[in-house]
Amino acid sequence: MAAHPATHPGPARARRGRLPGRARVREALTGYAFILPNLALFAAFMFLPLAWTFVLSTQETSGFGPVENVGLENYRAMFEDPVFWRSLINTVGYAAISVPLSLAGGLGLALLINKKLPGRGIFRSIYFIPTVISAVAAGLVCQWMFEENVGIVNKMITGLGLEAVAWQSSTVGAIVSVTITTQWVGIGLFMVIYLASLQGIPREYYEAAAVDGANAWQQFRHITLPGLRGATFFLVIYGIIGSFQVFDLIFVLTGGGPGDATEVLGTYAYDRAFETRERGYGAAIGVVLYVLLMVVTIIQWQANKRRED
């Protein structure tokens, strides 16, 4: 580095700035050729459907009947639909519960196995493996464990002399068992990202702090936490988006029930679009979900920008 102080500020850019026009055009064409397959797929299967969702949300398409333009009727109906409100509240509530839990749990696991420990690699694999298996398989096994009459969880609880819990037929029980399952499945990724981030904090910081007499808590508070800020920012966005998108596990575990106790926007949109075949209404719920995610992303983005300034 020190040997070439003159070339330091972006040697590539300086050199490429002198490229003749034709070479620059060629480079641009090469660039487009590299992204073309991707862009074509995105256009056909992402941007087109996204725009189409907005159009569909203003139509009424129940069953196989003719398509009717109804303007904002679907949105008005949604406003008066108690199940929609229930799903919206559940979606936001789910994010509010599960994101902090995953952040704290993921960080806890990462700190636990960040330093040398016999069998550390095995622990890491075990904590992470639930993340890689399908939601259907994970949902089935957890549903069986939380089965109210003969499931292992209630069997253990009653074995301790306590009363069996209605994990599936009561609102609170269903929310708790869904949360436990989604945490079991999701926390591994939070841990791995935090582990990667912890490994990026220079050892010397801790050594210097120890020399200055900082205790474990002070080191955690003033070195570890600030060092993890980038990871936390990423995980908060990832976690909120992930919880707004939650679908598979709830679909398999409770199907939104009992009643609509665990219905979320994702499962409700699916029900209306594909079970009762009201495509327009399903698309309108999708639009609401999209707008919500957009708002969350923008707020996060702004918060991060302000913090970095």
Added chain:
Amino acid sequence: MATTASSSSPVSAQQERAGRRRRSRRSGDRPGLRWVIAFVLAILFAFPLYWMVATALMPRADLLAGDYGLIPTTFEWSNFTRAWEAYPFGRWFVNSTVIAVASVALTVAVNLCAGYAFAKIRFPFRTLLFLLIISTLMIPVQVIMVPQYQIVSDLGWTDTYWAVIIPRAAEAFGIFFARQYFLGIPNELIEAARIDGASEWKIFRRIVLPLSKPLIAVLVIFTFMWRWNEFVWPLLVLKDSNEYTATIGLYFLRGQHGDDVTALMAMGLLSIIPIVLVFLFFQRYFVEGLVRSGIK
């Protein structure tokens, strides 16, 4: 450093160990306690998977009567054959494998190309196009599934592999991740090859890709995992039960025989084995890839 070099002599090794112990006590670190906590948590995390295995081996009648222990005493292998023979599970595994492997090949190829262009080639609207793609990261399938379903059925792809492979081939995470990784490859390396007259394609294949094994491992694992486990989209577009994937077949089995919990766990177990194996084989690269990317 000096202590490490001389640690071959037993005395200094002992001193070093004592020193480490003293240091770790001062910073409040108790490895024994940490190990016990880690171990208890590992048992909790592993238990559902253990319970899947145990249930798959137990007699169905005992389980439904609630008459069972933590460890199976009699092994009921017919749990595996009962569902396998009643439904085309073999075919479903073939479907899953073809879909997952083809998706991995296609997705990883297009994402690597795009990620490289966004990181290292300059062209007009590069940032705008990249942001446009990244903005789709937060779009769940429930937002676009209605029109997407329409497009796929208009193309006549319902009940074909294409319906599951193509619409998911381009996804923002892979591009984001690839670009992030490629940004870490020094420009000088690529510039030197350009000056030597190498084509961009040749640079990409001969210089950049050989440096990108951890990245490729992450993309392969994630894509394989997503496609193998994918649920709602194949559920929509694969209607003919011969075309199901293993995951959809498992869900179908639950609908048909929800009370046959031992067969369900047996098939569930078979359905997760491939992805667990992929993870165990690639996990070293996987973690390295995460560490070396910007996501931390």
